[in-house]
Amino acid sequence: xxxLGKRYIFFALSLIxxxxxxxxxxxxxxxLSIDFTGGTLFEVSFEEGKTPETDxxxxxxxxxxxxxxxxxxxxxxxxxxRSSFLTNESRDVVLNALREASGSEVAVLxxxxxGPSIGAQVTQRAAIxxxxxxxxxxxxxxxxxxxxxxxxxxxxxxILAMIHDIAIILSITGIGAYFFSWEIDSLxxxxxxxxxxxxxxxxxxxxxxxxxxxxxLRRVEYETLVNHSIVQTLxxxxxxxxxxVEFLLLALAMFGGITLREFAIILLVGLLSGTYSSIFVAxxxxxxxxxxxxxxxxxxxxxx
Amino acid sequence: MSSAWRKKRHIFVDGDIDCMIRxxxxxxxxxxxxxxxxxxxxxxxxIKIINPLSNEPLFLQNIEPRLGLDxxxxxxxxxxxxxxxxxxxxxxxxxxxxSIVQQRTDALGVNENLIQLAGDRRIVGEFPxxxxxxxxxxxxxxxxxxxFVDTGDFNPEDGATLFTDYSPTGEPVTxxxxxxxxxxxxxxxxxxxxxxxxTDQLGTNYVINFTLxxxxxxxxxxxxxxxAGKFLTILLDKQVISAPIxxxxxxxxxxxxxxxxxxxxxxxxxxxxxxxxLPVPLKVVxxxxxxxxxxxxxxxxxxxxxxxxxxxxxxxxILYYRMPGLAAVLSILTYAAIAFAIFKWFHFTLTLxxxxxFLLSTGSALDANxxxxxxxxxxxxxxRSIVQALDLGWTRAWSSIRDSNLSAxxxxxxxxxxxxxxxxxxxxxxxxxxxxxxxxxxFTAIYITRTLLVIFINAFKPKNLDAWFGL
Numbered sequence: 001x002x003x004l005g006k007r008y009i010f011f012a013l014s015l016i017x018x019x020x021x022x023x024x025x026x027x028x029x030x031x032l033s034i035d036f037t038g039g040t041l042f043e044v045s046f047e048e049g050k051t052p053e054t055d056x057x058x059x060x061x062x063x064x065x066x067x068x069x070x071x072x073x074x075x076x077x078x079x080x081x082r083s084s085f086l087t088n089e090s091r092d093v094v095l096n097a098l099r100e101a102s103g104s105e106v107a108v109l110x111x112x113x114x115g116p117s118i119g120a121q122v123t124q125r126a127a128i129x130x131x132x133x134x135x136x137x138x139x140x141x142x143x144x145x146x147x148x149x150x151x152x153x154x155x156x157x158x159i160l161a162m163i164h165d166i167a168i169i170l171s172i173t174g175i176g177a178y179f180f181s182w183e184i185d186s187l188x189x190x191x192x193x194x195x196x197x198x199x200x201x202x203x204x205x206x207x208x209x210x211x212x213x214x215x216x217l218r219r220v221e222y223e224t225l226v227n228h229s230i231v232q233t234l235x236x237x238x239x240x241x242x243x244x245v246e247f248l249l250l251a252l253a254m255f256g257g258i259t260l261r262e263f264a265i266i267l268l269v270g271l272l273s274g275t276y277s278s279i280f281v282a283x284x285x286x287x288x289x290x291x292x293x294x295x296x297x298x299x300x301x302x303x304x
Numbered sequence: 305m306s307s308a309w310r311k312k313r314h315i316f317v318d319g320d321i322d323c324m325i326r327x328x329x330x331x332x333x334x335x336x337x338x339x340x341x342x343x344x345x346x347x348x349x350x351i352k353i354i355n356p357l358s359n360e361p362l363f364l365q366n367i368e369p370r371l372g373l374d375x376x377x378x379x380x381x382x383x384x385x386x387x388x389x390x391x392x393x394x395x396x397x398x399x400x401x402x403s404i405v406q407q408r409t410d411a412l413g414v415n416e417n418l419i420q421l422a423g424d425r426r427i428v429g430e431f432p433x434x435x436x437x438x439x440x441x442x443x444x445x446x447x448x449x450x451x452f453v454d455t456g457d458f459n460p461e462d463g464a465t466l467f468t469d470y471s472p473t474g475e476p477v478t479x480x481x482x483x484x485x486x487x488x489x490x491x492x493x494x495x496x497x498x499x500x501x502x503t504d505q506l507g508t509n510y511v512i513n514f515t516l517x518x519x520x521x522x523x524x525x526x527x528x529x530x531x532a533g534k535f536l537t538i539l540l541d542k543q544v545i546s547a548p549i550x551x552x553x554x555x556x557x558x559x560x561x562x563x564x565x566x567x568x569x570x571x572x573x574x575x576x577x578x579x580x581x582l583p584v585p586l587k588v589v590x591x592x593x594x595x596x597x598x599x600x601x602x603x604x605x606x607x608x609x610x611x612x613x614x615x616x617x618x619x620x621x622i623l624y625y626r627m628p629g630l631a632a633v634l635s636i637l638t639y640a641a642i643a644f645a646i647f648k649w650f651h652f653t654l655t656l657x658x659x660x661x662f663l664l665s666t667g668s669a670l671d672a673n674x675x676x677x678x679x680x681x682x683x684x685x686x687x688r689s690i691v692q693a694l695d696l697g698w699t700r701a702w703s704s705i706r707d708s709n710l711s712a713x714x715x716x717x718x719x720x721x722x723x724x725x726x727x728x729x730x731x732x733x734x735x736x737x738x739x740x741x742x743x744x745x746x747f748t749a750i751y752i753t754r755t756l757l758v759i760f761i762n763a764f765k766p767k768n769l770d771a772w773f774g775l
């Protein structure tokens with residue numbers, strides 16, 4: 001099976017998957033949740049038929065000195081009201097006003113209120129968390145492959161595969177944000193960091209086989225050696241990812257609670273991408289680097 | 305690989321199979337013990353060891369599982385020290401503030417509330433199953449009731465609880481039991497204007513200087529003039545923090561409290577007088593309320609989802625890998641039992657992300673097994689005996705299992721750090737179960753699967769590799 005020979009086809013495929021979502025993300029902007037921006041999400045439900053009009057709610061918020069409230073209805077009939085930071089005192093004011101205006105008992109399904117200063121710090125820490133964990137993992141790879149020539153390349157290729165996976169996740173988030181109003185919250189971040197960890201896991205399994213083979217098959221050409229290693233680990237990759245982890249996540253996405261659905265889908269796509277990128281991105285780039293292929297890119301024109 | 309070539313292979317089963325693993329008996333004993341211990345913890349709500357001689361419990365630990373807010377609904381608040389960001393807060397006062405918040409909310413009668421430090425200037429409080437947020441928030445943020453009480457000639461010990469006739473609502477106070485003494489409250493901390501720490505005229509001893517508001521100054525002047533030589537006890541939330549003697553009448557509205565203060569104890573006493581019992585003022589920076597219905601719905605659905613997923617995976621493993629697959633499924637079950645026992649033992653909070661982290665680490669455990677089995681198949685296909693193939697499968701797959709799991713653990717540690725500094729307990733729970741799960745799964749994949757496989761091979765003495773190993 002010659003996987004590496006078609007490497008430019010796989011690169012193109014990745015781009016096709018990544019670009020549309022990123023464009024959507026560019027149009028909508030990053031859909032950061034209040035976890036990062038600060039603000040309040042208030043989900044309430046009313047007795048049947050007594051749900052007040054949006055305008056009535058907005059004027060209640062206005063009376064509480066908050067004029068950036070947005071009301072959206074959910075599929076199960078409750079209302080989600082987003083606004084800037086609402087203190088507990090003003091929440092009680094709003095809640096009482098809602099009770100009066102609707103003449104109905106109001107059930108608080110959810111109240112998330114994050115102060116603006118916290119939001120900013122969470123964002124900063126999140127960026128640090130992503131950066132530090134990827135850096136540490138790369139350093140670990142370079143150390144772990146120190147006996148192989150060009151250990152540094154393995155680290156860099158692992159990062160590239162990881163960036164690929166992050167891009168795929170952002171792409172799916174862009175699509176989710178555009179069509180299903182997904183948000184980037186701390187659970188999203190958890191999914192992202194998990195994908196980073198497992199993406200490395202997959203890349204390491206492939207690289208480990210290359211490491212082992214390069215001591216056994218010394219005289220084989222590098223491209224053949226890498227291709228051979230990919231084929232040898234292919235069954236494992238398919239079984240681990242498709243048959244086990246993805247089944248678990250698919251079950252979670254399909255039958256799990258609503259709270260976990262977005263999380264499960266992101267993990268599902270991200271882990272799939274992690275396996276894909278270890279085979280079709282990380283390893284091909286290793287070969288590409290070894291052969292210094294970029295020197296021929298422009299000479300050969302569009303033959304890629 | 306042609307089938308003709310395959311059929312020609314010989315399998316060396318007899319003779320060398322018993323020495324495939326050293327100390328097989330010891331291994332089995334160890335594994336059985338671990339499983340028994342895990343099941344014991346899994347199936348009971350408390351662990352109790354009774355001393356057979358005296359019939360008294362030697363050891364008692366409640367290990368009922370804790371459900372997180374997302375599973376049973378409730379309130380989470382993040383409190384932050386209301387002090388400029390560039391000002392350092394020492395960890396002791398944060399810990400003191402935490403324990404005070406804990407005590408106060410314990411008094412509310414809320415079950416299983418959890419108050420934890422989050423980073424160096426925040427405290428996260430979780431109140432599962434609680435819908436009425438107002439009373440909790442009010443009690444957390446109150447500054448504590450400071451009372452100046454006339455105890456006459458009685459010099460109470462620090463920390464003792466006294467009954468007073470003061471009630472914030474103005475209703476008359478009744479004693480809980482007859483025989484207790486009710487003391488008269490002269491004034492409350494509301495009459496204090498300012499508090500400073502200084503030294504006495506000699507400059508050697510620390511004193512607390514205070515000034516009173518005009519109303520308080522009047523009350524104080526009257527009381528101290530009439531009661532020189534008596535004790536004027538200071539209570540915080542009905543607990544004695546100090547019982548100074550009235551030396552001279554204080555009529556100017558300014559006075560000082562002396563005693564055997566060190567610089568430190570004088571400072572912390574002053575802070576208590578200033579802020580009530582909280583050594584640092586706290587403000588609510590984040591509130592999260594989750595309705596109970598949403599939580600229960602998620603729990604049931606996610607558990608069912610997890611079971612469905614696991615069942616499919618188990619089926620796949622057995623169909624595809626046959627005998628080793630069965631060994632892997634059994635060791636995954638053991639893994640689940642051990643992991644759940646550890647979560648219960650350390651009183652982890654079960655949240656949806658924690659369950660997800662657990663499921664993912666199951667994936668990791670399976671991955672280790674799959675790596676090994678694929679390797680074993682490869683070795684079998686290249687004509688090695690079962691014994692050699694097993695050995696090589698484990699030794700050759702080890703480096704990739706080790707490296708890949710280490711990278712997962714590194715990520716989990718970073719996640720844990722991120723989660724714990726913001727009270728993002730959801731993230732914390734996920735990373736903790738993921739990291740622990742990955743570590744336990746290494747043990748089960750390496751140790752238990754292998755032992756089981758050797759037992760199986762000894763028992764069945766497989767001849768037909770296609771059928772037994774799914775080559």
